[in-house]
Amino acid sequence: MRMLNLLKISFKAIVLNKVRALLTMLGVIIGVASVIAMLAIGEGSKQSIKAQISSMGSNMITIRPNAERQGGVRLSRSEMQSLTLDDFELIQSEALLLTNVSPQVSGNGQVIYGSDNWPSNIYGVNPEYLAIRVWEVQHGSMFTDAEVKSASKVAVIGQTVQENLFTNGENPVGSMIRFNNIPFKVTGVLEEKGENTFGQDQDDVVLAPYTTVQKRILATDYLQSITASAISEEQSEQAVEEITALMNKSHEIQEGATADFEIRSMEELISTFSSTGELLTLLLVAIASISLLIGGIGIMNIMYVSVKERTREIGLRLAVGAKNNDILMQFLIEAILISVTGGSIGVLLGVSATFFIEKILSWPTSVTGYSIVISFAVCAITGIFFGWYPARKAASLDPIEAMRYE
């Protein structure tokens, strides 16, 4: 009952001073709106980086040969011959934390179809590769394990290759293309994947059985890398450890010695990018928090003036029986109402600003629930904190002197 009355009194005081209350709120409004917009931008960029990395397969693990010196000369990774099919078979049969494993060899050259040609890359893989990369065939189908075993000259092509070779809109499935003069039968077209985080066009690719690429194009029996997927993103670190143990054993790597292979998981990449994103978010929030603090000081300022201005009113209220706490609460509630109303308007403004940033600047954004809750809580606390001092001052006035105040 008493609380409700006080709420009414405070509400009335604000309504009677609409413009002043609004101006007071402005600091909080801008503060909250910027906190929410900044967090949304930070969170949005973090998520878009994460999504891009995930589209490459967030539980992907890559095993590559480690560059070694041979007679003082450092060799490039692709020339290393330390990764073999034996390694692939070992990992495929022994590693328990992996779902899919694919060997990988690659080369580049000219793809030709009819009178069109296009420079592209050929990746020699097995059918599991698509599952690892979270990729689907859009038209036709992936080549089969049997075709891998028999080193058949079949291939699936990426969207970029299709666009540049089949310029008249023919159906690529079933047609014959040539890669470095080796004919391949196209069995499928991959769905579009776009650029990766580093701006590389992932659709500019031809996938063929690794056996075929090894024999017909590269003429090697080594692997450039082995790609695998862990059971889950969380377990990829353990999977890396498991593979490392297996490989160390089979490659007879002494403890402490440099291994002739290197294992990387996407998890590491994600955490690197995330920490950069988090730092950025933190910086943005710090700036926004300062404006919220200034908003709070604005409230204190106005409340202080308001108490001075209403000294006679406070005196009268005390004379007709208001207790110290009644006056304290009245001004505290007023401060909280101002800050919370300002906070609500700020939330609305922040969310709509975020919306327009996304629409007009096409920046990735994501308004998180916690950012709204936090900035709202901060508002209420700001109100209490900065409203306390003026309210305390009002409550401790002497009624006789307050009523005489001019």
Added chain:
Amino acid sequence: MKEKAIHVARLKRSFKMGEDTVHALNGVSFGIEKGEFVTIMGSSGSGKSTLLNLIGCLDSPTSGTYKIDGVPVKDLDRNQLAQIRNEKIGFIFQSYNLLPRTTALENVELPLLYNNAIGVEERRKRALAALEKVSLSDRLHHTPSQLSGGQQQRVAIARSLVNDPVVILADEATGNLDTKTSYEIMSLFQELNKQGKTIVFVTHEPDIASFSGRTIVLRDGKIIRDEQNANVRIAKDDLRTIPKQG
């Protein structure tokens, strides 16, 4: 025995002004029965304001006893005094002290806002009744700036009535009003007194004092005269003798 509305004995109040101690009230004793209409008179500095603050529980005496409605108030703290003011005293001030931009009805409701025992409906009912008593039922939703001085003071009187106090304390209640309006206000006070209200009226105008039943005169913090008025004037009758203005 019936409780006295107000009972003060050897009441002293002194203030420290730097090195000196000023005895604003220097041993005052009197009692006011329920239903009395008493004027407290005195020139400025006589201690009448100090006495009014003490009776109004806005201040605490340095020594002596004070009972209102039988309740001793000497050792009460700030909040307990506030409650006594809320339940037992109705204040009327020289400058009305109404809340600006607030309707007459809401102004009258104000003391009841601080009384937990009274709900919304009861509050509204009592405020309407109080405004009825001061004949302002047609001005419920007017704000002070839309009312004349006399009407504002009547709102203030309604506010002092709304908590059904033991005593109504009026501090120079007619000080800001012209003679005719003053007489109207005094007439209203006499009416309320007739209905059984105890009224303590502080003034320095002997003319106004002659409307009350008893006059207490203070000088230098002491009572120099305390007597029943032999010839109480009736404000309503005197109003007729004032020529109509304009």
